[in-house]
Amino acid sequence: MADGRRSLRVLHVEDDPFDRDLVAETLSQQGLTCEITTVETRDGFAQALDAGGFDVILTDDRLPRFDGQSALAMAVERAPHVPFIFVSGTLGEEIAVERLKAGATDYVLKQRLTRLGPAVDRALREAQVRREHASSQEAKLFLEDLIAASPSMIFRIDPREFRITYASPNVFRLLGYAQHEVVGIRNFWRTLLHQDDLGRAAQHLREALESQTRQVPQEYRFRSADGRYRWFFNLMHVEYDDTRPSRILWYCIDISERRTAEQALLESEERTRAILRTANDAFVRTDDGGRVVEWNKRAESMFGWPREEALGRMLADTILPESHREQHRQSSRTGP
Structure with missing residues (x-):
């Protein structure tokens, strides 16, 4: 087996029963375990391509009702990632070069089938490298698009x-x-x-x-x-x-x-504090626990506490007479 784990699925375009058997026997003798689907017409080839799942395509160049050039064009369109190897007895050098330029992976003459197994192995390795490269490029492009956005x-x-x-x-x-x-x-x-x-x-x-x-x-x-x-x-x-x-x-x-929003908030808070500092009315603000967090100038003069001393104190300790503070604390603890 070429990958050492499973049978290869081979699509073989051949009309001669003897050549079909010869190719199958050659692949087996060369250590490749294959599941071979054989077709000999355009319609049969098209149906097989549409079904998919093949690891490699082998085809004769000339058949009575079909030809290798048409098969190659169909494979390039419908299964471009599947290696395509011509196995023919009539493929001249010039035609072979044309087929390779058109997208074929390799060609093997029927008179030299000893090259078939190595050619299939090499084609599968190259296809794996191309798939890994394409996957790597896809991941790279995805990452670049992600970063760009x-x-x-x-x-x-x-x-x-x-x-x-x-x-x-x-x-x-x-x-x-x-x-x-x-x-x-x-x-x-x-x-x-x-x-x-x-x-x-x-x-x-x-x-x-x-x-x-x-x-x-x-x-x-x-x-x-x-x-x-x-x-x-x-x-x-x-x-x-x-x-x-x-x-x-x-x-x-x-x-x-x-940062712009933070600066605007700081400026707004500063304007508010400036207004409160100069207001004619006393302004006192407490937190949820009743401690003073804001205390303007008018509150200083009205209650007699400097701002620095009032901040952080309980409100009742700053605005109530001392004689009433304990009563206020008790009523706060017991509620109404």
Whole structure:
């Protein structure tokens, strides 16, 4: 058996019973266990292709009601991944070359059937390699599409020169740089980072490498190609060879909207505090446990407690006379 585990399913296009038996006997003698389906007409070949499940196709080049060239064209269209081998006694060299160019895997002359087993083995190995390559390419394309649609940019950095060796395609969508503008440029990350973040980033990375830290999370501003800056969450994953860094993967997620929202909230809270500080009415706010978390100037003058001392105290301890506080505590514990 060619794969050492199961019988090969062979589709054989041949009208001569003697040649059919000869091919089957040759394959068996050469150590190939085969389940052979034989057809000799176009319709029979088409039905077999539609049924599928074959490992290899063997065909004569000339039959009374069918021909190898037509069979090859049908196989290329309907079963392009199945190896196709001509087994013929009348295949000249020029025609053989034409058939190979048209998609045939190999050809074997009936006068030299000793080549049939090795030709089948080689064709199956090549088909397996092609399938594995196609599967690998499909997985690669899927990963590239996934990365391109992701909000996270990925860079691979050579730690010896801090040169970017890979940049995900979405670097153009997120920052406006083409990949060739980033890859191969030494210390391009210094161009990306805001000048106010550059020293902090260099220090974080230096400390991480000295302590052999593997994960380095930080938030920095990146300069896009149009000169504007956007906030990114950065996670550097560092791999080490003994004590030296061998590879750095740099994941960057755009968090500009989150930072903008946080800044807007801080500004809103500051405006609110400014209004309360200058209000003519006393304003006091407590948490769920009754402790003071806000206390404006008017509350200071009305209740006599400085803001710094009032914050964190129980509200009853700041606004009730001392003679009434114990009674208030008891009523709070027992409820109405």
